[in-house]
Amino acid sequence: MAENVSLHHKVIILGSGPAGLTAALYAARANLAPLVIEGMRPGGQLTITTDVENFPGFPEGIMGPELMERMKQQAERFGARFEFIAVSKVNLEQQPFVITDDSESHTADALIIATGAESKWLGLESEQKLIGYGVSSCATCDGFFFQDKEVVVVGGGDAALEEANFLSRFATKVTLIHRRDQLRASKILQDRARKNEKIHFLWDTVIEEVYGEPTADKGVTGVRLRNLKTSEVSDFPCDGVFVAIGHVPNTVVFHGQLDTDESGYLLTVSGSTKTKIPGVFACGDAVDKVYRQAITAAGTGCMAAIDAEKFLESQK
Numbered sequence: 476m477a478e479n480v481s482l483h484h485k486v487i488i489l490g491s492g493p494a495g496l497t498a499a500l501y502a503a504r505a506n507l508a509p510l511v512i513e514g515m516r517p518g519g520q521l522t523i524t525t526d527v528e529n530f531p532g533f534p535e536g537i538m539g540p541e542l543m544e545r546m547k548q549q550a551e552r553f554g555a556r557f558e559f560i561a562v563s564k565v566n567l568e569q570q571p572f573v574i575t576d577d578s579e580s581h582t583a584d585a586l587i588i589a590t591g592a593e594s595k596w597l598g599l600e601s602e603q604k605l606i607g608y609g610v611s612s613c614a615t616c617d618g619f620f621f622q623d624k625e626v627v628v629v630g631g632g633d634a635a636l637e638e639a640n641f642l643s644r645f646a647t648k649v650t651l652i653h654r655r656d657q658l659r660a661s662k663i664l665q666d667r668a669r670k671n672e673k674i675h676f677l678w679d680t681v682i683e684e685v686y687g688e689p690t691a692d693k694g695v696t697g698v699r700l701r702n703l704k705t706s707e708v709s710d711f712p713c714d715g716v717f718v719a720i721g722h723v724p725n726t727v728v729f730h731g732q733l734d735t736d737e738s739g740y741l742l743t744v745s746g747s748t749k750t751k752i753p754g755v756f757a758c759g760d761a762v763d764k765v766y767r768q769a770i771t772a773a774g775t776g777c778m779a780a781i782d783a784e785k786f787l788e789s790q791k
Contacts, residue, residue: 585783682699695714741761
């Protein structure tokens, strides 16, 4: 193992999705020369998204990876620096803060956390292959692409029913697949879904495989189902699969140092991106479990950079 070397920065940004890149842009324009630690998935979840049609400024739409690359280039233009570092430890108990990997430590006067959240998936190889080609975890992002098509939604909680209701605006049929025989969602959402003529239910059922090809002209064609009570296996044709079984915020490294809710999302002071530790700010999907959109993440990234700039100014 190489000798541990310490490198100091005014601002370090953890994460390089829409929140992290927007924070980098604003911090760089404020002459703070931020270091962006890109994380295990540079560009965040948008790098596995094909067409993005709901980000302002792109009337014809844009591919997710291209949007992230443009945002990165814009931040680099003003002096933001990027490194791919596997962070093993973050120490927020001392000032400056210390971010450590196997070979070196980086210290920062201000830290912006934009580590995002990961969708929970079914764990199928075929599912992973078709993400962005009919498999999605965001109806708000992708529902429009399923006009007059048939889709399935996996899950039984509030998120699944919200997805199903939203998708019914576009799809001709929405089938909700749940591994149990009753829903966990709130009663008002259950009532709304049951009254929706487009929404149908398959109980005690799981998806064992997703059929299709990862190409723009083909995509998802169906799923293989198994009934957990009868063990009966059947094929079910559909054009899209929406997995709505929850999200996991990438915040484990901060547990015990920052306040989180019961699901692990970081808590901030109302109306700001400030955490309980002065100089530490949080934004994007590591905080937001409600909207989870690229544009809302970018907005909070802007807020975090401005909050960090004001904090550093106050320290002078």
